[in-house]
Each structure stands twice: as C-alpha cells, then as structure tokens.
Amino acid sequence: MHDQASYRHWLSEKLGEKLTTQVKRLRLMKDVKHVRLMADAHLAENVCVGCVLATTKLIYPTAIGGDIGCGMLAAPIAMCADDIQEKEAAAIFKRLSQSVPIIQHKNHSDLSIFGELSSELLQKEFIRNGSRQIGTLGQGNHFLELQRCKLSGQLWLMIHTGSRCMGPAIRDFHLNHGHGRSHGLTYLDSGTEGGEAFLQDMQWVRRYASVNRLTILAQCEALFHEIFQAGIDKSQLIHCDHNHCEQEDINGQSLWLHRKGACSVRANEQALIPGSMGSDSFHVVGAGSADSLFSCSHGAGRTMSRSQARRSITPERLKKQLSGVFYQAEKLTGLTEEAPESYKRIGQVIKSQKNLFKVKRQLEPILSYKGTT
Numbered sequence: 001m002h003d004q005a006s007y008r009h010w011l012s013e014k015l016g017e018k019l020t021t022q023v024k025r026l027r028l029m030k031d032v033k034h035v036r037l038m039a040d041a042h043l044a045e046n047v048c049v050g051c052v053l054a055t056t057k058l059i060y061p062t063a064i065g066g067d068i069g070c071g072m073l074a075a076p077i078a079m080c081a082d083d084i085q086e087k088e089a090a091a092i093f094k095r096l097s098q099s100v101p102i103i104q105h106k107n108h109s110d111l112s113i114f115g116e117l118s119s120e121l122l123q124k125e126f127i128r129n130g131s132r133q134i135g136t137l138g139q140g141n142h143f144l145e146l147q148r149c150k151l152s153g154q155l156w157l158m159i160h161t162g163s164r165c166m167g168p169a170i171r172d173f174h175l176n177h178g179h180g181r182s183h184g185l186t187y188l189d190s191g192t193e194g195g196e197a198f199l200q201d202m203q204w205v206r207r208y209a210s211v212n213r214l215t216i217l218a219q220c221e222a223l224f225h226e227i228f229q230a231g232i233d234k235s236q237l238i239h240c241d242h243n244h245c246e247q248e249d250i251n252g253q254s255l256w257l258h259r260k261g262a263c264s265v266r267a268n269e270q271a272l273i274p275g276s277m278g279s280d281s282f283h284v285v286g287a288g289s290a291d292s293l294f295s296c297s298h299g300a301g302r303t304m305s306r307s308q309a310r311r312s313i314t315p316e317r318l319k320k321q322l323s324g325v326f327y328q329a330e331k332l333t334g335l336t337e338e339a340p341e342s343y344k345r346i347g348q349v350i351k352s353q354k355n356l357f358k359v360k361r362q363l364e365p366i367l368s369y370k371g372t373t
C-alpha cells in the first residue's frame with residue numbers, strides 16, 4: 001500500500017458520490033503521485049473526463065481516453081462575422097456536407113506521410129479504415145463552428161475532432177498487452193519494450209489526429225476562398241490536443257502527465273476552451289501553474305448524460321437555445337443530446353479556474369456543423 005496521491009480540483013460545484021469514489025480509487029493506484037480535476041470534470045467510465053494524473057513510470061492508457069489526440073484548432077477568417085447570413089450559411093453547409101464528411105471519405109488518403117505502427121493489426125486498421133477517415137469530423141460533440149469575436153466582430157473558425165477509429169484501436173490493442181493492473185486499471189511500464197511501443201503509437205496517433213484537423217482546415221480555406229474570396233490567417237493558428245500523455249517537468253521532477261480532457265497551459269501557451277453549440281468559447285493563454293500540473297479545462301463539461309439529455313430536452317426547447325446560430329435543421333432531433341443545457345455554464349467554468357490563464361478572446365457561435373447519431 002502506498003501513500004495517497006496528492007489531489008486538488010477546480011470545480012465550482014460539489015463532487016457527486018460517484019465522482020468522489022472514482023477520485024479515491026485514482027489516488028490509490030500504483031505509481032500515481034498527483035490527481036487533479038479540472039473545472040469541467042464529469043463522470044465517465046473508469047476515469048472521469050477533465051482529469052490529469054501524474055506517474056513516475058507507469059502509463060495508464062485508460063487515463064488518456066479512447067480518442068487519443070482529440071483536440072481543437074482555431075484560426076481567424078478575413079471576414080466580418082455579420083457577413084454570414086442565411087444565404088451564406090446555406091452555401092457553407094452545402095459545401096461542408098460534400099468536403100467534410102462525418103464518418104469517412106470514399107477514397108483512401110496518401111499514407112506515405114505516416115510511419116509504421118507497432119503491430120500488423122493496427123497497420124491493417126489504418127489501411128482499411130483510418131486512411132479513409134483523415135479529414136472527417138466524427139459524431140457526438142465533435143464540431144466545426146464559425147464564431148464571432150465579441151470584441152472585434154472578427155470571424156473565427158473552431159474545429160474539434162480527434163483520431164477517429166485509430167485512437168480506440170491503439171488503446172484497446174495495448175490494453176490487451178498490459179503489464180499489470182491496479183485498482184482495476186491496466187498499466188504499461190514506460191521503461192519496457194511494450195511501454196515504448198504504446199508511447200510510439202500514441203505519438204503516431206496524436207499526429208494522425210492533428211493531420212485530420214489540418215486537413216479539415218485546408219477544406220475550409222478552399223471553401224472560404226472560393227465562395228467569399230476570404231483567406232484564413234494561419235499565422236494566428238491556435239492548435240492543441242487534450243487527450244494525451246507527456247513526460248513533463250513538475251517542480252524539478254520528471255513525471256508522466258496523463259490528460260484525459262484537459263489542456264496543457266504552460267506559461268504563455270495558448271489553449272482553447274469551448275462552451276457548447278449555443279454558448280461562448282474562449283481563447284486563453286497559460287499562467288504556468290505547477291499546482292494544476294500546467295493544465296486547465298478543455299471545455300465546459302457535461303451536466304447530464306447523452307441519454308438523459310435526449311429524454312429531457314425536446315427539439316423545440318433546443319431550437320430556442322440555438323437562437324442566433326445557423327445549424328442544419330434536419331439534424332435538430334439528433335442534436336438534443338448536444339443541447340447547451342446539457343453542458344455546465346461556461347462563464348462559471350472559466351471563473352473557477354481564472355488563476356490558470358488569461359482570457360485572450362471570448363467568442364459566440366454563429367454557425368454550427370455537427371454530426372449526429
């Protein structure tokens with residue numbers, strides 16, 4: 001039995017019973033030195049979302065999540081947000097439906113920019129499915145959004161997507177080759193061949209997810225250029241992922257930081273904190289707090305599960321919450337699980353972690369492109 005890991009949280013609300021039990025278990029796991037819950041933390045299977053966990057040598061794939069490398073990207077478009085009206089929105093949706101599919105492309109992408117994965121099984125998955133998912137959005141809370149900067153009126157793009165089929169395949173493969181279990185969670189030793197193989201595949205898939213987002217950005221560049229003759233200023237690109245594991249220096253000690261739904265915010269590092277499809281999003285710059293393991297929330301976090309949201313929020317109610325936002329009306333019923341009401345209030349989430357960053361921009365949604373189940 002080892003000492004409990006240190007613990008802090010940035011939540012403004014009380015931890016429920018289930019989350020408390022989960023945190024207790026995380027703090028007792030082998031080699032876990034620190035556990036931090038971000039302001040958007042909410043319950044998920046085994047390890048909650050909005051969690052940062054630090055170890056000295058063991059890697060817990062479950063504490064990174066399945067969508068390894070999931071992240072966000074933001075860039076300004078040389079247009080005034082108010083220039084997007086009904087006609088423009090319709091043209092954008094039409095073009096996005098053709099160029100940014102939700103599930104997969106018809107054709108396979110060029111695979112030559114990616115190196116080899118650690119196993120034949122994973123390589124096959126990449127050739128068969130992964131190669132058709134580069135430049136696709138995915139379902140659920142993945143989104144492509146146009147936003148208005150509340151101060152300048154400037155139009156901004158935000159993209160949220162991840163590693164599609166490849167992240168879960170890599171996680172599951174390595175969980176099946178684990179070195180041991182602690183409190184029900186499988187770990188790998190970073191100092192062994194198996195541990196190194198996981199870490200290499202993890203870097204591979206973080207790159208895959210990054211290329212996925214950049215491919216969608218390139219589609220948006222073509223779209224805005226052709227329809228509006230407007231460019232996207234990539235010199236102002238903000239790009240970060242929130243499901244990863246990195247070896248980092250924490251007060252002079254080298255630790256493996258597992259972030260499952262948390263942004264890295266070293267001093268002056270930029271991060272993105274979206275709210276929901278009907279509420280504000282934030283661009284922030286890190287204050288460099290070692291206490292939070294140089295991390296902050298990656299969103300608002302859910303207040304209700306998807307099934308709860310589907311049961312309790314009607315399409316009519318969602319429609320009211322989306323007033324002022326262009327969306328695809330035919331998706332309304334499917335989008336109830338993504339209703340703004342099913343997320344925490346982003347204003348409060350930002351407030352409760354204000355010591356971790358400076359807010360650079362606050363933006364409101366004007367057009368939302370999402371996949372629904």
Ligand SMILES: Nc1nc2c(ncn2[C@@H]2O[C@H](COP(=O)(O)O)[C@@H](O)[C@H]2O)c(=O)[nH]1
Pocket residue numbers: 040049070141142143145242261274275276277278279280281298299300301302338343365368370
């Ligand atoms: N601006 C928007 N933010 C959204 C939308 N849907 C979800 N969200 C926020 O993003 C995070 C992402 O969580 P993750 O665990 O899936 O990475 C979530 O907590 C929400 O706050 C949206 O359509 N637009």
Ligand SMILES: [Mn+2]
Pocket residue numbers: 067070071160161162242
């Ligand atoms: Mn994500």
